[in-house]
Amino acid sequence: MDTAPPFALLLDVDGPIASPVTRTVKPEIIALLNELGAAQIPIIFNTGRSDAFIRGQVMEPMIEAGMPDGLMVHAVCEKGATWFSFTAGGAGTVHVDRDLAVPSEFADDVRGLVSAKYAEHMFFDETKRAMVSVEQRVDVSNEDYRAEQERFDADALTLMGQHGLTAARLDHHAPGSDDEVDYRVDPTIISTDIESVRLGKDLGAARACERLRRDGIVPAAWFTMGDSRTDYAMADWLHHNDHTVVHVDVRPADGVPEKPYEIHTAAYLGLGPEVIHDDAGLAFLARWWDALGTA
The missing domain is CATH 3.30.70 (Alpha-Beta Plaits)
Structure with a gap:
């Protein structure tokens, strides 16, 4: 990539992307993921879910919705124990740390x-x-x-x-x-x-950065997004390794901890406390997409 992308997305899946009720992803979220990827925004999923879940609930819908040729999305699964990448042609090799x-x-x-x-x-x-x-x-x-x-x-x-x-x-x-x-x-x-205990969203963040470095991509900043306290670990790791990061908490009911980086909830977008999970995830993806158009 000739220029650094303005930001990269490191996304938990259950909650901000997939509904914890239906376990499926809204078509509007799928469309935004394709649009952001087409705009050269790196997308990495950092999830406790399996590679099979990501293939079925995220990859296949993105492909069916017209995933752009040349777009590669990365998925770190099982909190860093497995990882793979996919394109419009399908999934690559699944790596497992036995x-x-x-x-x-x-x-x-x-x-x-x-x-x-x-x-x-x-x-x-x-x-x-x-x-x-x-x-x-x-x-x-x-x-x-x-x-x-x-x-x-x-x-x-x-x-x-x-x-x-x-x-x-x-x-x-x-x-x-x-x-x-x-x-x-x-x-x-x-x-x-x-x-x-060696697994976690911090390990997922490390694997995400390693994958992007192999492609010669160093984002100017990161947005991380999750729905639980454990998801803050990915933003912690990025911050401690000198990356600029903003974390989005789509289910702040557990309480928002004090951190040395910015934390956004739906209130940041002017939305009420009832907007959580994938409704909040959709709103933030739309906000980031709109920001690209005005940059």
Whole structure:
């Protein structure tokens, strides 16, 4: 690229891009992603989702909507454990860091636990290559799921101990909760991820920058976007590595922490507190697209 892009986008998927209710992406978001990419804005997804989810819910809709020739989008999945790139021609090779994978014997036992005790409220995500994830069924209310999630998380921790694995349930308000364990049980609003403590949105940010450097791309600034406290780690990493970054929190109900960089919520756009998740994500993508037209 002859000139540095004015900004790059590092985007969580569940929440800001895909609806946590339907698990699908609005056509308006797909269209904006294609338009921003065509304008030479680098787009990298930084997600706990699997490569299969990104292919089905993001890549294929972008291609069907007329993804521009020459546009390459990158996806860092499973919080940095897997990654791949895609173009209008489809997905490239999926890379997997096997050193960061949860033992397969433990994964098998979690699958059995879900089947035997929790199948009415959640399902085992068979598409994950390194993490173990259990997700809310779409026909179950979130309130009912969250009650069962507490019990599942406790059972998962017990099961990890039986496998000789050291683990702790992540407290999103206690940064030291990963200390002295090898794995974490990370509850989100619609799932629980069981993963190596070496995974995280900061690792995803590092892999994103590495991918862009290989292409000779150094953005002038970054916008990161997420819907949970753990998503701030990507902006933290960028800031600590001397990048200019603004983080967008599309679900600030957990509280907006003090950070040394700018944080925007829907209120920044003059929108009310009811505008969250992919509604807020759509509004910010539209704002960034409009800014390109007036630059």
